[in-house]
Amino acid sequence: MAHRAASSPVLGQAARPATRAPRQPRVGFEGRMMTPGLILLAALSIVPFLALIAMSFSRVRLLGGVALDVVGLTNWVRFFTDADMWMSWLRTIVYFVLTVGLEMVLGIGIALCLYRVLRGRNILLGLLLLPMFAAPSIVGLLGRYLTDSTFGLYAWVLRSLGYGGDILGSPATAFAAVVLMDVWEWTPLIALITLAGLSSVPQSVREAAAVDGAGGWMALRYIIFPAISNVLLVALLIRSMDAIRYFDIIWVTTGGGPADATKIVPVRLYETAFRFFDLGYAAAIGLAMLAFSIIIARTFVRLLDVRGLTR
Amino acid sequence: MSTVTAARKAPQSPLEATSRRSRWLVVLLLALALLWTLVPLLWMLLSSFKNRTDVTAATPQILFAPTLDNYRNLFSGPNNLGPYIWHSVLAAGISALLAVCLGALAGYGLARTQMRGKRHLAFWIISTRMAPIAAVVVPLFLIFRGLGLIDSIPGLVLAYLTFNLPFAIWLMSAFFAEVPASLEESALVAGCTRWQAFWTVVLPLTKSGLVTTFILCLVFAWNDYAFAVVFSGPNSQTLPIAASQLVTQTGVDWGQLTAIGTIVVVPMMLAGLAVRRWLVTGLTLGAVTGE
Numbered sequence: 001m002a003h004r005a006a007s008s009p010v011l012g013q014a015a016r017p018a019t020r021a022p023r024q025p026r027v028g029f030e031g032r033m034m035t036p037g038l039i040l041l042a043a044l045s046i047v048p049f050l051a052l053i054a055m056s057f058s059r060v061r062l063l064g065g066v067a068l069d070v071v072g073l074t075n076w077v078r079f080f081t082d083a084d085m086w087m088s089w090l091r092t093i094v095y096f097v098l099t100v101g102l103e104m105v106l107g108i109g110i111a112l113c114l115y116r117v118l119r120g121r122n123i124l125l126g127l128l129l130l131p132m133f134a135a136p137s138i139v140g141l142l143g144r145y146l147t148d149s150t151f152g153l154y155a156w157v158l159r160s161l162g163y164g165g166d167i168l169g170s171p172a173t174a175f176a177a178v179v180l181m182d183v184w185e186w187t188p189l190i191a192l193i194t195l196a197g198l199s200s201v202p203q204s205v206r207e208a209a210a211v212d213g214a215g216g217w218m219a220l221r222y223i224i225f226p227a228i229s230n231v232l233l234v235a236l237l238i239r240s241m242d243a244i245r246y247f248d249i250i251w252v253t254t255g256g257g258p259a260d261a262t263k264i265v266p267v268r269l270y271e272t273a274f275r276f277f278d279l280g281y282a283a284a285i286g287l288a289m290l291a292f293s294i295i296i297a298r299t300f301v302r303l304l305d306v307r308g309l310t311r
Numbered sequence: 312m313s314t315v316t317a318a319r320k321a322p323q324s325p326l327e328a329t330s331r332r333s334r335w336l337v338v339l340l341l342a343l344a345l346l347w348t349l350v351p352l353l354w355m356l357l358s359s360f361k362n363r364t365d366v367t368a369a370t371p372q373i374l375f376a377p378t379l380d381n382y383r384n385l386f387s388g389p390n391n392l393g394p395y396i397w398h399s400v401l402a403a404g405i406s407a408l409l410a411v412c413l414g415a416l417a418g419y420g421l422a423r424t425q426m427r428g429k430r431h432l433a434f435w436i437i438s439t440r441m442a443p444i445a446a447v448v449v450p451l452f453l454i455f456r457g458l459g460l461i462d463s464i465p466g467l468v469l470a471y472l473t474f475n476l477p478f479a480i481w482l483m484s485a486f487f488a489e490v491p492a493s494l495e496e497s498a499l500v501a502g503c504t505r506w507q508a509f510w511t512v513v514l515p516l517t518k519s520g521l522v523t524t525f526i527l528c529l530v531f532a533w534n535d536y537a538f539a540v541v542f543s544g545p546n547s548q549t550l551p552i553a554a555s556q557l558v559t560q561t562g563v564d565w566g567q568l569t570a571i572g573t574i575v576v577v578p579m580m581l582a583g584l585a586v587r588r589w590l591v592t593g594l595t596l597g598a599v600t601g602e
Contacts, residue, residue: 028426030423033420034424037416037418037476038432041477044439044473045439048454051450051454052446066456109340110344113341125587128344129587129590130348130349131351131352133580133582134580135534135550135576136534138575138576141555142354142569143351144558145355151366151368151369156370184351192590192591193594196591231599235595244443245441245443247444251536251537252558265445266444266445270448283450286445286449289443290442293442293446296441297434301430305430
């Protein structure tokens, strides 16, 4: 008995003696477990973060050893006055809204359809999930093959429907193409998450709705969607954070062209950093992108806290 | 209008009132979704078995004499794919393994700790995972150049850990949070040390979590292009780089490219489907638990 009483509060902070050991806050078992991972993570995140800040105020020289020449606000002034940059942000927002929006709508649609299928749902879902595991760069290259104006399968289909242009060669169609490639790859993720949400709606809730005469759209609008709104929000946030992380598809298909039509911010950053080797300016762009992603991360964590989705 | 008739009318299938017409609509929509999803993949697979003329025929060829030439050429000749595969396996494998080991330890600590500032810690970890690759690559490029880590497998492993490690910590902590603390308490009562309780009681219960975390980390690293294109050189180029290198000014060997594409994509699809049950948990970082 006494044994149990002594041992039960061992987990966590309560393990500290009630008398509160003065001064040195002893690192508990949990702390020791976290130490190796967190040290490495700090080295991999805080050091680069500080380097990024330093770089954004410098001109970076790479020849003859790495060196930073402090140039003050030059990169930032350029960042805020660069008209091309503003266009890139605008394009990024359009790209972001289109891809994530289409993925949400189609993903939810597919999930609702799958949900009605009782037999073979697992096999169907398994097949529909496949694009998610494909390397985005391969998706881009495959997209290039499919849309090639002389031998591409999709170009051929479009040609027989009356469109004969070069899909990746003209701005509007190139933009649509890279959006659709992203949609092809990531819609399954939304469908998967939504389906998990739908399956967690208790049978009794649906039955009650049916008994009350709520069918089809009514049940969806007033019963199902409210019940899975948290899950949908998680899907939206998860997808949003990755939508600006990955730009491989654009990089290997159009490289930002034609005429900058697909040059979203990360593509411009890569070009600035690794084609023109203007790493200082690239760092300024990177910090701005980071700010955006931190807002999303903040929302995600707050959502988990408020709705108690985990822990 | 009794409840009896309503109850009888309600079919067993979810999303009630499935009329015949709407059922056909569902079938039609799913067929379209399947077509949209699978045609590019099947076309890639098919094209990888086509010879040079069939693969760039103006009219798509569905019936053709299949050939293994593309795959054979990939593994013979000057640009052997072997080293690329090896680099991919090493970089992705080691980073996934390290991420899972360190992630399991740190994730357990994070799940059980009661320390002040736990939420800030959690936020820091998740925001590291969400940091845009482009913003991470730029400073890492400078640091790696200083440390001589450009064009090396350790460099790639470290680069992949920037996203795999926070992912693994966060996800493992979600899996550990599912394990009731009372189990460890009884282990402690039975005389185990904290480490023994972790190692012999908790860890075996999260085996599926460990496997899921490992596979997802593997997929993320294996599929990476953005880091590898900057950090890798002749001694460390990975498969996605090999694929993109086939795109040249003079033209593209689409037969070989679709063959590499197949080699890159198929193993990850199999690995991903192998952990399908835990995919939702994994890909939502534990925010949604599956089915």
